[in-house]
Amino acid sequence: xxxxxxxxxxxxERLVLQGITTTLREGEVVGILGANGSGKSTLLSALAxxxxxxxxxVRLQGRALREMPLRxxxxxxAYLPQGAECHWPLSVEAVVRLGRLPxxxxxxxxxxxxxxxxxxxxxxxxxxxxxxxxxxxxxLLARALVGNxxxxxxxxxGAGLDANHQLALMELLRTRARAGGGVVVVLHDLGLAARxxxxxxxxxxxxxxxxxxxxxxxxxxxxxxxxGVAVYRAEHEGEPVLVPWQRWEE
Amino acid sequence: xxxxLLIPLALLxxxxxxxxxxxxxxxxxxxxxxxxxxxPLLAFxxxxxxxxxxxxxxxxxxxxxxxGAALQGLLRxxxxxxxxxxxxxxxxLGAVLAFYSGASAVFAYALPLxxxxGAAxxxxxxLALAGRGGAIQSLILAGVAISALCGALTSLALNLSANPxxxxxxxxxxxxxxxxxxxxxxxxxxxxxxxGAALLLSTGNALRALSLGEPTAESLGxxxxxxxxxxxxxxxxxxxxAVSVSGAIGFVGLIVPHLLxxxxxxxxxxxLGLSAVGGALLLLLADxxxxxxxxxxxxxxxxVTALAGAPVFLWVLxxxxxxxx
Numbered sequence: 055x056x057x058x059x060x061x062x063x064x065x066x067e068r069l070v071l072q073g074i075t076t077t078l079r080e081g082e083v084v085g086i087l088g089a090n091g092s093g094k095s096t097l098l099s100a101l102a103x104x105x106x107x108x109x110x111x112v113r114l115q116g117r118a119l120r121e122m123p124l125r126x127x128x129x130x131x132a133y134l135p136q137g138a139e140c141h142w143p144l145s146v147e148a149v150v151r152l153g154r155l156p157x158x159x160x161x162x163x164x165x166x167x168x169x170x171x172x173x174x175x176x177x178x179x180x181x182x183x184x185x186x187x188x189x190x191x192x193x194l195l196a197r198a199l200v201g202n203x204x205x206x207x208x209x210x211x212g213a214g215l216d217a218n219h220q221l222a223l224m225e226l227l228r229t230r231a232r233a234g235g236g237v238v239v240v241l242h243d244l245g246l247a248a249r250x251x252x253x254x255x256x257x258x259x260x261x262x263x264x265x266x267x268x269x270x271x272x273x274x275x276x277x278x279x280x281x282g283v284a285v286y287r288a289e290h291e292g293e294p295v296l297v298p299w300q301r302w303e304e
Numbered sequence: 305x306x307x308x309l310l311i312p313l314a315l316l317x318x319x320x321x322x323x324x325x326x327x328x329x330x331x332x333x334x335x336x337x338x339x340x341x342x343x344p345l346l347a348f349x350x351x352x353x354x355x356x357x358x359x360x361x362x363x364x365x366x367x368x369x370x371x372g373a374a375l376q377g378l379l380r381x382x383x384x385x386x387x388x389x390x391x392x393x394x395x396x397l398g399a400v401l402a403f404y405s406g407a408s409a410v411f412a413y414a415l416p417l418x419x420x421x422g423a424a425x426x427x428x429x430x431l432a433l434a435g436r437g438g439a440i441q442s443l444i445l446a447g448v449a450i451s452a453l454c455g456a457l458t459s460l461a462l463n464l465s466a467n468p469x470x471x472x473x474x475x476x477x478x479x480x481x482x483x484x485x486x487x488x489x490x491x492x493x494x495x496x497x498x499x500g501a502a503l504l505l506s507t508g509n510a511l512r513a514l515s516l517g518e519p520t521a522e523s524l525g526x527x528x529x530x531x532x533x534x535x536x537x538x539x540x541x542x543x544x545x546a547v548s549v550s551g552a553i554g555f556v557g558l559i560v561p562h563l564l565x566x567x568x569x570x571x572x573x574x575x576l577g578l579s580a581v582g583g584a585l586l587l588l589l590a591d592x593x594x595x596x597x598x599x600x601x602x603x604x605x606x607x608v609t610a611l612a613g614a615p616v617f618l619w620v621l622x623x624x625x626x627x628x629x
Contacts, residue, residue: 099519102523103523104519104522104523124525124526124527125525127525128523128524128525129525131523132523133519133520133523134520135517135519135520135523138516138517138520139516139517140515140516141380141514141515141516141517142380142515142565142570142572143565143566143570144515144569144570144571145569145570148569148570148571149515149516152512152513152515152516152524153524155509155512155513155524155525156524156525181570194516197516197520
């Protein structure tokens with residue numbers, strides 16, 4: 055269980071999040087939605103324990119996250135920031151091995167397993183800085199998966215992925231959640247959010263506007279106010295289809 | 305494979321010890337002297353001049369290579385070198401002030417001690433200027449500013465120096481050398497160099513994690529702020545102590561990690577050890593060159609490392625450019 059209690063956070067002088075209270079449970083894919091600058095990435099970093107709250111706190115399994123030993127936190131919770139990069143010409147396998155640092159080992163079968171899960175096993179000897187953006191994004195996701203964390207927090211992992219790999223990614227997140235893992239993902243794609251998330255947190259100007267299952271959160275009115283769009287809705291094979299259709303200007 | 309650099313280092317170390325340069329001396333004669341049975345002058349030359357000079361070459365070169373690798377890993381920039389933090393500039397300024405005030409003429413170790421003090425002041429100033437949050441950007445900017453200030457004050461001391469011989473002495477000292485150093489210099493530098501090296505080597509895994517950026521490194525359980533402090537203090541201790549006994553020696557800290565990075569497979573921790581050995585090897589090579597190249601004036605170490613370093617650096621640059629385009 056990962057919870058925030060009246061969490062507020064500022065970056066410099068600017069208050070970025072205020073009064074966020076929510077409880078996230080394992081077994082659900084939780085999506086964080088909101089327009090640009092609404093505080094999505096900041097909330098995810100706070101959930102990962104990387105930012106000092108200005109008020110309130112984040113608790114993991116009932117314990118204050120900021121007081122947890124760093125290594126234990128790193129073993130429990132994997133975080134993949136937005137637009138993550140590798141700064142040196144490491145091999146794909148070496149990058150994924152970095153995900154084993156909190157464990158003090160680099161078991162080859164775990165590394166290979168993580169590479170396989172995101173379909174980059176063939177690339178394992180390539181240099182990561184020479185891969186395409188989408189391939190690199192998958193390698194970095196494998197780095198987050200290799201510790202088999204109880205909680206996986208990923209910030210826009212689908213950016214730069216082709217349609218096939220976007221769907222594969224969302225299915226992977228769903229599979230992890232079904233197996234009892236905790237999954238929190240920041241998303242921009244309303245369609246993927248509507249279809250693959252079990253629960254959505256909708257942010258607007260640093261506040262939690264809505265928190266619940268997609269059909270309750272993604273109402274026309276909320277999408278108009280939070281995202282400034284009107285959407286087209288349908289259903290296909292029993293799952294919701296949601297496409298942003300036109301900009302909404304009051 | 306990883307220890308392969310130790311072989312040329314050992315060979316070159318042996319060569320630098322054996323080639324005494326005091327007329328024809330056979331290996332047998334030298335061996336007797338070293339064991340205390342032969343010519344006492346030869347034994348003195350060996351134990352009191354050659355061995356400390358070799359040890360200093362290891363310490364100074366190793367410090368520069370190791371600090372360069374750690375700083376490049378911390379700042380994730382292959383163009384960073386220890387001089388960027390203002391440590392070398394501070395040490396040089398301290399030493400120049402010791403010359404200028406005449407303290408170095410009165411007390412032989414005033415020079416390295418003033419160098420150490422200069423390095424310490426420069427490092428503390430850079431850390432204070434970079435602030436507690438200490439973003440990488442502010443650290444670099446503070447280092448550049450303090451380096452520039454130290455450089456300007458060093459020039460001012462040269463400019464105002466009444467005695468042209470003193471100016472010449474300052475300039476020569478600034479060019480770097482291991483000539484006429486004794487065990488006292490080793491004793492002064494070694495503890496600080498070793499403490500600095502231990503601090504730098506302790507950051508190996510954190511620097512590996514930092515290859516993926518600061519947020520990821522934090523999420524992997526490393527406190528970036530503490531890593532930054534350990535690297536800056538470690539580099540300041542090792543390089544400050546090294547520069548204080550040898551004078552300013554450029555390029556080693558820049559080029560050694562750069563050359564060895566492909567060998568380390570981009571692994572920041574492996575690069576630390578490799579660069580320490582590589583730095584020692586390069587400096588020893590330069591020191592052997594200084595002794596064997598026949599010149600009327602003694603060639604200075606910093607001149608040789610820069611003369612050899614710049615073309616190698618250009619070659620690396622052009623090589624990388626070809627692979628980029």
